[in-house]
Amino acid sequence: MVVATFVLWHKRFGDAQCLDDTIPFVSNTYQYMTNQKRFLERATDALKNNNIIKFYLGPMTVYMVAGTRNVQAMFRQSDNLSSEIMMVHLVLPRVYGLTKAEVARWERDKTGRLETPAPGTESHPKDQRYFFTLEHIYSQYLKPKRHANLLMETYFRSFSQKLDMLPIGTWVDVNMFDLCKRDMTQSAMTALIGPSIFELNPDFIDTFWEFDSIIVFLFTGLPSWLNPRPRRVQQRYFSMVRKYLDYAWANFDRNGPTATADWEPYFGARVARELNMWFRDTGLCEQSAAGFLGTLLFAENGNSVPIATWGMMEIIRDPSLFEAVREEVIQASTADPVTGARVIDAQKLISSPLLQSVYTEILRLHMSFNPTRQVTKPFKMDGYTLKKGAMVQAPMHVAHYDEAVWSVDGHSASQFWAERHVKYIETKDQSGKSIRKPEFAMAGRPSSYFPYGGGTSLCAGRNFAKGEIIMTLGLLVSKFDIEFVAWTQLDGSPSDRAAQNDGRWAGAAAMPPDREMKLRWKRLW
Numbered sequence: 194m195v196v197a198t199f200v201l202w203h204k205r206f207g208d209a210q211c212l213d214d215t216i217p218f219v220s221n222t223y224q225y226m227t228n229q230k231r232f233l234e235r236a237t238d239a240l241k242n243n244n245i246i247k248f249y250l251g252p253m254t255v256y257m258v259a260g261t262r263n264v265q266a267m268f269r270q271s272d273n274l275s276s277e278i279m280m281v282h283l284v285l286p287r288v289y290g291l292t293k294a295e296v297a298r299w300e301r302d303k304t305g306r307l308e309t310p311a312p313g314t315e316s317h318p319k320d321q322r323y324f325f326t327l328e329h330i331y332s333q334y335l336k337p338k339r340h341a342n343l344l345m346e347t348y349f350r351s352f353s354q355k356l357d358m359l360p361i362g363t364w365v366d367v368n369m370f371d372l373c374k375r376d377m378t379q380s381a382m383t384a385l386i387g388p389s390i391f392e393l394n395p396d397f398i399d400t401f402w403e404f405d406s407i408i409v410f411l412f413t414g415l416p417s418w419l420n421p422r423p424r425r426v427q428q429r430y431f432s433m434v435r436k437y438l439d440y441a442w443a444n445f446d447r448n449g450p451t452a453t454a455d456w457e458p459y460f461g462a463r464v465a466r467e468l469n470m471w472f473r474d475t476g477l478c479e480q481s482a483a484g485f486l487g488t489l490l491f492a493e494n495g496n497s498v499p500i501a502t503w504g505m506m507e508i509i510r511d512p513s514l515f516e517a518v519r520e521e522v523i524q525a526s527t528a529d530p531v532t533g534a535r536v537i538d539a540q541k542l543i544s545s546p547l548l549q550s551v552y553t554e555i556l557r558l559h560m561s562f563n564p565t566r567q568v569t570k571p572f573k574m575d576g577y578t579l580k581k582g583a584m585v586q587a588p589m590h591v592a593h594y595d596e597a598v599w600s601v602d603g604h605s606a607s608q609f610w611a612e613r614h615v616k617y618i619e620t621k622d623q624s625g626k627s628i629r630k631p632e633f634a635m636a637g638r639p640s641s642y643f644p645y646g647g648g649t650s651l652c653a654g655r656n657f658a659k660g661e662i663i664m665t666l667g668l669l670v671s672k673f674d675i676e677f678v679a680w681t682q683l684d685g686s687p688s689d690r691a692a693q694n695d696g697r698w699a700g701a702a703a704m705p706p707d708r709e710m711k712l713r714w715k716r717l718w
């Protein structure tokens with residue numbers, strides 16, 4: 194009764210409840226920047242009693258929201274919330290490394306991402322509508338199924354070729370996470386930007402994963418004198434991308450027949466080429482173009498690779514799941530009667546119920562990103578007035594682990610359960626015999642599941658990512674007999690437990706496994 198009266202009083206008079214802050218304005222800020230995992234645990238507890246809480250990040254007010262209506266409101270297109278301001282103030286200068294003058298050009302663009310400029314901005318020059326043009330290139334050349342499928346095919350060809358170099362019938366020791374980090378990443382990058390970046394920079398993959406490990410620090414904006422490593426790694430990584438761009442421009446013929454090809458070796462897929470041509474035409478300096486492209490490579494691999502690794506780890510540790518997944522691959526493929534080599538029907542595999550369920554589970558449990566918007570006009574959410582200038586975040590971790598939404602039949606929300614999203618339908622086969630047919634059906638509310646974010650900044654690569662992840666799982670499970678050997682620390686030393694989410698990535702991206710899985714495998718075809 195007392196709590197209810199307190200909540201009603203707060204709603205009636207305005208502001209959301211504050212998250213405890215031992216030293217006001219300092220403790221929460223420090224924990225948010227240095228231990229996001231613990232911060233999110235505290236926020237999750239607080240959000241159990243209230244669908245909106247408030248805290249301060251330095252001088253900035255931040256609202257964290259949960260619950261169907263609030264999450265939907267946050268992703269809805271509206272004049273009250275913007276994702277562009279954050280991009281201008283945090284992402285472009287800190288992560289992409291754009292110069293001040295370039296950031297200022299993006300800042301002047303208030304027209305939004307939609308085709309029709311935001312009201313009152315109609316006179317802004319069309320060739321300076323940067324957010325819209327970026328969105329337009331993704332909408333034309335990355336999001337559509339046709340382009341996502343082309344990327345997936347190139348990825349799959351390259352990844353298969355790497356596996357085909359292993360001898361047939363011989364047991365080989367493998368570290369699962371390490372293999373995905375190397376071979377998936379190289380194949381996905383080749384599909385997106387072509388192969389030359391690896392020829393020009395032999396240690397590009399290692400540098401990329403080093404960049405992946407410091408990107409959170411770039412976001413938080415800790416000054417370089419306090420922590421110089423992130424900036425150093427960023428510069429080293431972007432100069433490798435820059436070297437690649439210089440080479441690609443020196444060899445690519447913009448007026449030649451490959452300028453509009455689906456894929457060519459210098460710039461790779463059409464989306465990467467269109468982006469690079471636009472960077473050049475719009476006067477973005479070479480180092481900033483490298484920042485853009487380097488960050489796109491992070492978007493492409495920083496989530497897909499750890500997520501696919503989790504998928505393999507779950508499948509390998511459960512032999513009956515391994516067999517069931519292999520059976521689905523057999524159903525979705527044809528085999529050469531002599532060599533046993535399989536031709537997998539990608540579209541059929543991607544719509545297989547069990548694999549889709551596994552894919553949904555691993556994204557639910559391991560993706561942890563806080564989609565963020567900034568309040569441009571005060572407005573009401575869940576009875577509270579959100580102040581202009583404040584940030585609003587919907588931490589997906591809170592929604593994805595909500596027991597009330599995801600817990601079923603004794604399988605708690607925090608547990609991986611491969612069949613959580615499979616429903617069995619009673620039907621009849623051709624002979625009229627009753628059969629139970631599995632179908633994919635999301636077990637919880639869609640508004641409690643948003644691994645790809647939502648609204649206008651919904652992940653542009655999600656169609657490619659889904660195909661890439663499911664095809665990787667299907668290929669590995671059908672191509673190899675696999676035996677689990679041991680869990681180890683990431684440096685190879687023994688571990689007394691299985692992998693868990695590495696909390697250093699909490700709130701920022703997919704949380705990778707904090708342990709390696711050692712295994713033996715034997716190629717079958």
Ligand code: HEM
Nearest residue numbers: 492493496497500562564644645646647650652653654658
């Ligand atoms: C498991 C895989 C992936 C996950 C979970 C994922 C998730 C996300 C999330 C959460 C966002 C931010 C959305 C927001 O701010 O509301 C995002 C943005 C983005 N992602 Fe992905 N992503 C994945 C794979 C990919 C791939 C393979 C690509 C391909 C290049 C890609 C390209 C992008 C781009 C370009 C954006 C920026 C979109 C924009 O601001 O308009 N992502 N992704």
